[in-house]
Amino acid sequence: MAAILSLTLLPGSASADAPSPRDPSAPIDKRVAALVADLTLEEKAGQMTQAEKGSITDPADITTYGLGSILSGGGGAPDPNTPEAWADMIDGYQARALETRQKIPMIYGADAVHGHNNVSGATIMPHNLGLGASRSPELAKRAAEVTAIETRATGVPWTFAPCLCVARDDRWGRTYESFGEDPELVSSMVDVVDGLQGTDLTSNTTVLATAKHFVGDGGTTYGSSTTEDYKIDQGITELTREQLRDLHIAPFETAVDRNVGSVMPSYSSVDHPDDDTGPVKMHANDELINGVLKQELGFQGFVISDWKAIDQIPGDYASDVRTSINAGVDMVMVPYDYKTFISTLISEVNAGRIPMERIDDAVTRILTAKEKLGLFDKPYADRTHIGTIGSAEHRAVAREAAAASQVLLKNDGDALPLASQGKLYVAGSNADDLGNQMGGWSISWQGSSGDTTEGTTILEGIREVAPDLEVTHSKDASAPTDGHDTGLVVVGETPYAEGKGDVGVGGHDMKLSAADSAAVSKVCGEIETCVVVTVSGRPLEITSQLDQMDALVAAWLPGSEGAGVADTLFGDVGYSGKLPVSWPRSVDDEPINVGDPDYDPLFPYGAGLTTD
Known part of the structure; x- marks a missing residue:
């Protein structure tokens, strides 16, 4: 475990000697409410910030800015890339987070999307399209359980998975991240959320799951970009509200019913041809994030942005920040210039363009997740199962999943x-x-x-x-x-x-x-x-x-x-x-999907011969 260094106060924070308002014996909602009431705006802004580990050139910044989260981007591994080095790295970051005035632990995230796939030697599961082919939610759940064990053992309590996109055009380069083209099939595989989160998020065998990408990223129109004729990734989903609900929102409703801990919006935009609003970036979509996800579906977790995604919202950076936060984004994957994000967020609140109620709601959601994960009481990596990473038992599950797919x-x-x-x-x-x-x-x-x-x-x-x-x-x-x-x-x-x-x-x-x-x-x-x-x-x-x-x-x-x-x-x-x-x-x-007029594939959806 990294040594805890000298305390650095956040700008504008109260005395480091002030007692914490958190009562460990109180219910989670009471603990969180008391803590939120005690935090300064600067501290709240820090909690809403997620920085990529490579951007933190001075680890003291974790303390100074009270960073609420750190992530490893794809391939963002320590050197050497071993499970032990992962745990050491994350514990070092956590030690810095615990030097803040209220000693709020940071939450570390990684894309463990088919196993703890950034870690050398980890068990790598089939990608989701193969699991969809298996038609076995139970097997997908067991694969997710292995992923959760291996991920949590390295000190990572949060994965950006599962992808609940419904792949409607196989020209999309993320098709393999989808369970399939049918929303009923995708919804049936949401058992992976249960496999990741289990029944107790404080367990050393579970992780917080992220349902992504909300919503419609698998249904973008090929050629919808104004600059690239082929553009389909991060493009525009052109559907009526009813079509969007039936095809793409349905799996997220199932995930919310399973108490998924976080949701990540899509890079893509939504354009309803039955009105004249035009395309709206999902990270700016108040109607779908605040309206549908949080209010109608009753999502109680927190919304994490995708990688630098708010920067794609039309306008300057200040408008990107206020538009995304007001639309319901709770934590921003910055991922690099966290100082500018924090200062911009604070300025927008002070100018009255982001209500303090919105900030308090976001921080409440984030701290509630940290409480549910048990990070306040056990902030450091629990390495009990680190020796099982890549074990024969775990690889047997991956082998079974591969065969079934x-x-x-x-x-x-x-x-x-x-x-x-x-x-x-x-x-x-x-x-x-x-x-x-x-x-x-x-x-x-x-x-x-x-x-x-x-x-x-x-x-x-x-x-x-x-x-x-x-x-x-x-x-x-x-x-x-x-x-x-x-x-x-x-x-x-x-x-x-x-x-x-x-x-x-x-x-x-x-x-x-x-x-x-x-x-x-x-x-x-x-x-x-x-x-x-x-x-x-x-x-x-x-x-x-x-x-x-x-x-x-x-x-x-x-x-x-x-x-x-x-x-x-x-x-x-x-x-x-x-x-x-x-x-x-x-x-x-392409695009070709079951139910299309004049449907004439080489092999139809659901095809597959069986052998004994």
């Missing part, structure tokens, strides 16, 4: 399951690439190819599941195919995350690469039985080569445990997954 789309001549003896020819870009099968938000923000952490590739899983099988591996299918009765080609995408994953950006086009396409043609053309597995964050355009394939499996992004894919290939686990999104014949068919 596999969708068998074609199986002519019972090509699957594969024989566990004989000779198997394995090709394709994603057969032996751990980074590719984990996708984005894995160790780094965008993810990257290669052995970026600990895990089992699909090829390694095959060798584990079928040790007596003679395997020839040739990534580009250049090795001779003679003597092999069966070929397996594992193709797909390289990692990406928001923005950079949109079709039309960075070479992404929902099509097989030339090398993968050539590998499919060669292996399927020369070997009697040919199985193709796609490893991707969305459906891929494979129509022209489908006839060459005897079997086709959608593996999605299965995470760190490639043996789960092998379990189904060899029949140790039967195929049971169902498509969470419609599979288009061509990328030009």
Whole structure:
């Protein structure tokens, strides 16, 4: 634990010797009310501020400005990137927070979106699209429980997950963060909130969950940006209020019913074509945040902005601050210039442009979450379960989830399951690439190819599941195919995350690469039985080569445990997954969703063959 340094008073704060008004024996609401009443405006502004760890060049600022929260952005890890180093880092920040006048603990947040995915050696679960394919809320909940244990053990009590977006256009680079295209499916998977939060947030096995991105980020119109024709991420959702409610608000209503602790607005805008208000950025949307989320749905947690998102609101920075706070944002992920944010917020309140009642409501919500997490009584990392991070038991859950997420789309001549003896020819870009099968938000923000952490590739899983099988591996299918009765080609995408994953950006086009396409043609053309597995964050355009394939499996992004894919290939686990999104014949068919007029996908929503 870091040593507690000399006390630094907040600007305008009362004496450091003043007794705390917090009575640990009082109910939480009474404790919080007393504390809020005692805080200065400067202290309240600090509580509403979240800074990225890399922006804090002087740790004394945590005390001086009373920062209420710190986060790790994607890839924001300590050096070395170990669980112990995470806990040490966060404890050091916490020690500074506890030097403030009222010793209010800070709350640390991270994007643990499919496991504690920033931490090297952590268990990486399948991304949400795969969990949606499993149609198993119970399994998704267990995966979330593992994520919560591994996350809390490093001192992180708050995750920016789950994403409850409803993916209505697979050209969107965040499609894999969605459970699917149907709001009923997404709502059914909100059990992950229960898995993360449990029944007691003070437990060392639970974390505060964040339902994101409120609301409509999965339904933006392709080409809705005024500057980029392809723009879909952070674009405009053009729906009537009734359509928005039915398609996109429904999962958040379920999450609020499950007492989700925080909600994050979307970067995107909402434009109702049935009126003339025009597009409104979600971070400025009083109607949807204050009106629908907080008042109508009765959300009692706090609203955390997305990364630097208030800066996208039209106007100068002062108007960005007052508009977002007045719209119902409680804490702002600044993430860098926290000094300017705090001073601007204070100025806007003093000028009467932000009511003090709004500030008190925001701080009450934030401090209530900290009380529920038990941070006032146990502010430092509880390392009891730190040794379970990446454990065999946790990886077994990830492997089970990977197997359940596999969708068998074609199986002519019972090509699957594969024989566990004989000779198997394995090709394709994603057969032996751990980074590719984990996708984005894995160790780094965008993810990257290669052995970026600990895990089992699909090829390694095959060798584990079928040790007596003679395997020839040739990534580009250049090795001779003679003597092999069966070929397996594992193709797909390289990692990406928001923005950079949109079709039309960075070479992404929902099509097989030339090398993968050539590998499919060669292996399927020369070997009697040919199985193709796609490893991707969305459906891929494979129509022209489908006839060459005897079997086709959608593996999605299965995470760190490639043996789960092998379990189904060899029949140790039967195929049971169902498509969470419609599979288009061509990328030009997007957006395509079940219920559309003239609906004609290559494989419909819910498709999936089963095996024993």
